[in-house]
Amino acid sequence: QVQLVESGGGLVKPGGSLRLSCAASGFTFSDYYMSWIRQAPGKGLEWVSYISSSGSTIYYADSVKGRFTISRDNAKNSLYLQMNSLRAEDTAVYYCARGSVMASSYFDYWGQGTLVTVSS
Amino acid sequence: SYELTQPPSVSVSPGQTARITCSADALPKQYAYWYQQKPGQAPVLVIYKDSERPSGIPERFSASSSGTTVTLTISGVQAEDEADYYCQSADSSGTYVVFGGGTKLTVL
Numbered sequence: 001q002v003q004l005v006e007s008g009g010g011l012v013k014p015g016g017s018l019r020l021s022c023a024a025s026g027f028t029f030s031d032y033y034m035s036w037i038r039q040a041p042g043k044g045l046e047w048v049s050y051i052s053s054s055g056s057t058i059y060y061a062d063s064v065k066g067r068f069t070i071s072r073d074n075a076k077n078s079l080y081l082q083m084n085s086l087r088a089e090d091t092a093v094y095y096c097a098r099g100s101v102m103a104s105s106y107f108d109y110w111g112q113g114t115l116v117t118v119s120s
Numbered sequence: 121s122y123e124l125t126q127p128p129s130v131s132v133s134p135g136q137t138a139r140i141t142c143s144a145d146a147l148p149k150q151y152a153y154w155y156q157q158k159p160g161q162a163p164v165l166v167i168y169k170d171s172e173r174p175s176g177i178p179e180r181f182s183a184s185s186s187g188t189t190v191t192l193t194i195s196g197v198q199a200e201d202e203a204d205y206y207c208q209s210a211d212s213s214g215t216y217v218v219f220g221g222g223t224k225l226t227v228l
Contacts, residue, residue, distance in 0.1 A: 045208075059215055103214070105151065105168075
């Protein structure tokens, strides 16, 4: 069965960096677009970034552009999110989610999320 | 920036029909998707490509679209349907993913 397991969250000071990972299993990882989506405490869902199956197409939400970098290692079935210059407003649960084969479109499988807290 | 507009809350009694709307200019050109999220859990896809239901999702979940508004309908609402519901789509270019603000469904 499809599994997505995030890791790497934690407490970090404003201006700091953190790298999130998502380990995928149960499907052919290299066939699918993948995304990061976040949810601030008590708030709604916010799309962060997506990456195409080969890694050649990448897009970011304006709120993270220039600070976050998405990447993937298809040989390791893993998705990553490098987060730099973190701000208090980046505090959220970060979900890894599977897109479709052709595009980011919709997200049919989600991980359980990893909490990132940005605070001094 | 592009936005999807949902009502903050909807309340229904058990057995009744709940309707949750989602509005945006690009919805006639882009598919809409719906997710259910219960407290402390990850979202679950309940509708894709405007009105398709993934396997395992009960038939009481359906959706329709009309112009710039899409509607999630839950027929015969059950207590277990109490959750937050989010619509999702893309901007007119199809490049950027957008979520609605979410609707809290309360089963009275």
